[in-house]
Every structure is written in structure tokens, then in C-alpha cells.
Amino acid sequence: MNTENSVMVYIQQEGGKIADVSLELVSKARELADELGVPVSAALFGAQVAAEVSRIAALGADLVYLVEDPRLEFYTPIPYSKLMIRLIREHKPQIVLYGATTAGRDLAPRVASNLRVGLTADCTDLKIGDHTQKDREYKRILYQIRPAFGGNIIATIVCPEHKPQMATVREGVMRMNAADASRKAEIVRLSPSLAGEDLPTEILDRILEEKTVNLKGATIIVSGGMGVGSRENFSLIRELAEVLGGEVGASRAAVDAGLIGKEHQVGQTGTTVRPKLYIACGISGAIQHRAGMDESARIIAINTDPEAPIFSIAQYGIVGDLGEVIPRMIKAYKARA
Numbered sequence: 001m002n003t004e005n006s007v008m009v010y011i012q013q014e015g016g017k018i019a020d021v022s023l024e025l026v027s028k029a030r031e032l033a034d035e036l037g038v039p040v041s042a043a044l045f046g047a048q049v050a051a052e053v054s055r056i057a058a059l060g061a062d063l064v065y066l067v068e069d070p071r072l073e074f075y076t077p078i079p080y081s082k083l084m085i086r087l088i089r090e091h092k093p094q095i096v097l098y099g100a101t102t103a104g105r106d107l108a109p110r111v112a113s114n115l116r117v118g119l120t121a122d123c124t125d126l127k128i129g130d131h132t133q134k135d136r137e138y139k140r141i142l143y144q145i146r147p148a149f150g151g152n153i154i155a156t157i158v159c160p161e162h163k164p165q166m167a168t169v170r171e172g173v174m175r176m177n178a179a180d181a182s183r184k185a186e187i188v189r190l191s192p193s194l195a196g197e198d199l200p201t202e203i204l205d206r207i208l209e210e211k212t213v214n215l216k217g218a219t220i221i222v223s224g225g226m227g228v229g230s231r232e233n234f235s236l237i238r239e240l241a242e243v244l245g246g247e248v249g250a251s252r253a254a255v256d257a258g259l260i261g262k263e264h265q266v267g268q269t270g271t272t273v274r275p276k277l278y279i280a281c282g283i284s285g286a287i288q289h290r291a292g293m294d295e296s297a298r299i300i301a302i303n304t305d306p307e308a309p310i311f312s313i314a315q316y317g318i319v320g321d322l323g324e325v326i327p328r329m330i331k332a333y334k335a336r337a
């Protein structure tokens with residue numbers, strides 16, 4: 001297999017388990033690579049991670065560059081960026097994608113500045129297209145698409161003159177393909193070749209905070225915005241979510257106002273969700289909020305303002321005060337249950 005010009009994904013792993021965002025990116029990379037007629041490659045570093053190769057292959061990777069070493073068990077910037085830079089120099093992918101996680105946001109800029117290539121953060125879409133600049137035509141380059149200027153425009157960013165073209169994408173933004181267990185990937189094992197100065201950090205202890213909110217996995221989400229009015233009033237949102245067996249979401253304005261914790265935020269700078277049912281209560285429907293929930297299968301909006309933009313994407317709209325509407329919904333649901 002000609003390994004050059006591939007679409008490469010940096011695979012983030014934690015304790016040997018691959019992050020969902022990396023699997024979502026392998027799925028997207030498959031789509032881009034098919035359009036370009038090139039392979040999908042994956043960069044997987046860790047202590048004992050070879051067992052995970054089959055999951056990456058099942059989602060579309062043709063080639064996995066595998067570096068196993070006990071010193072790579074957890075992400076640390078210097079050895080990981082050194083390996084990534086070496087891999088890119090040797091195998092010359094045309095596109096490299098990273099999850100916009102804490103580690104991905106640390107790694108990708110280090111690699112970009114070392115290789116002197118561009119990097120677009122938090123892309124919401126990636127496409128292949130042509131570009132003309134100063135009478136020069138660039139064929140089939142990566143369109144890195146993301147909201148800009150406070151979400152007022154959707155910008156298409158291109159880096160036509162330098163390869164690889166690199167982007168980060170937040171978890172949940174790209175869809176994960178259905179796994180095909182019959183797909184196999186070629187494994188290319190690489191030696192870590194790390195010297196003492198490449199490992200300046202020693203991890204002595206790790207304290208992990210368990211996630212208490214699972215917005216991404218929820219089939220029903222009841223979200224509250226500024227219209228909820230106070231921290232105490234959020235109990236109404238929680239109660240409806242509980243009755244329906246769903247999770248509690250929120251707008252950024254509600255989070256910023258201290259009505260609820262950041263882990264509940266839905267939207268461009270929060271979590272991207274696609275539940276079966278999304279109930280937006282007292283949320284105006286700003287573009288940045290809609291970007292994180294407009295692919296929900298069913299949307300119900302409750303708002304006192306009949307002109308609120310959220311109604312333009314809702315299948316069911318209730319114009320009214322959520323303080324009156326929600327208790328009636330809870331009562332009606334309990335009566336039917």
C-alpha cells in the first residue's frame with residue numbers, strides 16, 4: 001500500500017480505551033479519503049493498545065501506525081508530539097485530524113508549529129473542494145469549516161500551500177460509522193526511539209473525576225436557558241428530565257449566569273447532542289446553541305416569545321411560561337405512566 005498522502009487520525013486513548021472522538025474522526029476520515037482515493041491511516045500510541053486496532057479498522061482505517069511502550073501509557077506533550085512529528089515527516093499524510101480534547105488541543109499546535117503548517121481548531125464540518133488563489137488553482141484540498149466572529153459567519157478555512165492540512169474537531173460533531181468487523185487494517189509497528197530528554201515528565205499520580213452528566217448518550221434531553229430565571233427554578237427542568245428518564249441540558253447563558261454547571265452546556269462550545277427528543281425550555285435558539293442540538297430527532301420548544309428563533313427548528317412549539325407549562329407536562333406524563 002502506498003502510505004503517502006493518506007488522511008491520518010491521531011487516536012487518543014486513555015488507559016488503553018480509545019476516545020469516542022477519535023472513532024468519529026476515523027469515520028469522517030474514511031469519507032474524505034474515499035473522495036480523494038487515498039488510504040485512511042491512524043496514529044496509535046500507548047502502553048498496550050494493539051487490541052484496539054480492530055476497532056479502528058472496523059470504522060474505516062486501512063493502516064495503523066502503532067507505537068507501544070510503557071512510558072507512553074498516558075499522554076504527555078513531549079514524547080507524543082515528537083512521535084507525531086516523526087510519523088508525519090516520514091509518511092507524509094495530506095490531512096491530519098485530532099479530537100479537540102484537552103490532549104488534542106495541546107498536541108496539535110505543537111505539531112503544527114514544528115512542521116510550520118496551519119491548524120484550524122474546532123471545525124464543525126470538513127469537506128474536499130477546489131480553491132483558486134492569485135490565479136493559482138488548488139485541486140481537492142481540505143475545507144476546514146467552523147463558525148467565526150462569535151458565530152455570525154460560517155468560515156471555510158483552507159491551507160493550500162502547506163501539507164499536511166490539520167484540524168481539530170470536538171467530540172460528537174462527526175457521526176460515527178457503523179462498525180464493520182470484517183474490515184482489517186495493516187499494522188505498522190514503529191519503535192518509540194525516545195531518549196531521556198524526550199521524557200522530562202514523570203506522572204506520579206492521576207486523579208480522575210467521574211463524569212456525572214452523560215449528555216452525549218442521552219436519548220431524551222430537557223434543557224433550560226435564561227428563561228428558567230434562577231438556580232432554584234432549574235428543579236423544574238430536573239423534575240421533567242427525571243420523569244421522562246432523560247438528562248438535563250442548558251444554554252451557555254444559563255451556565256454563565258451560574259444557574260447550572262458547565263457540564264450541562266449544549267452547543268458550539270458545549271456538547272453536541274443528537275437525542276431522540278430535545279425539549280428546549282426558555283432558550284431563545286441562538287445559532288451557537290442550535291449548532292449543538294439541531295440534529296435532534298424531535299425538538300419541542302417552550303418559550304414566551306412566539307418569535308424566538310428556536311421555534312424555526314422545533315417540530316412542536318409551545319408559546320407560554322415554562323413555570324406553567326412544565327408542571328402540566330409532568331402531571332400529564334405521570335397520569336399516563
Ligand SMILES: Cc1cc2nc3c(=O)[nH]c(=O)nc-3n(C[C@H](O)[C@H](O)[C@H](O)COP(=O)(O)OP(=O)(O)OC[C@H]3O[C@@H](n4cnc5c(N)ncnc54)[C@H](O)[C@@H]3O)c2cc1C
Nearest residue numbers: 225226227251252253267268269270282283284289304322
Ligand atoms: C463564541 C460563542 C460561543 C457560544 N457557545 C454557546 C454554546 O455552546 N451554547 C449556547 O447555548 N450558547 C452559546 N453561546 C451564546 C449564545 O450566543 C446565546 O447567548 C445563548 O445561547 C443564549 O442563551 P439563552 O437562550 O438561554 O438566553 P436568551 O437568549 O436570553 O433567551 C432566553 C429565552 O427565554 C425566553 N423566556 C423568558 N422567560 C421565559 C419563561 N418564563 N418561560 C419560557 N420562556 C421564557 C425568552 O423569550 C428568550 O427567548 C455562544 C456565544 C459565542 C459568542
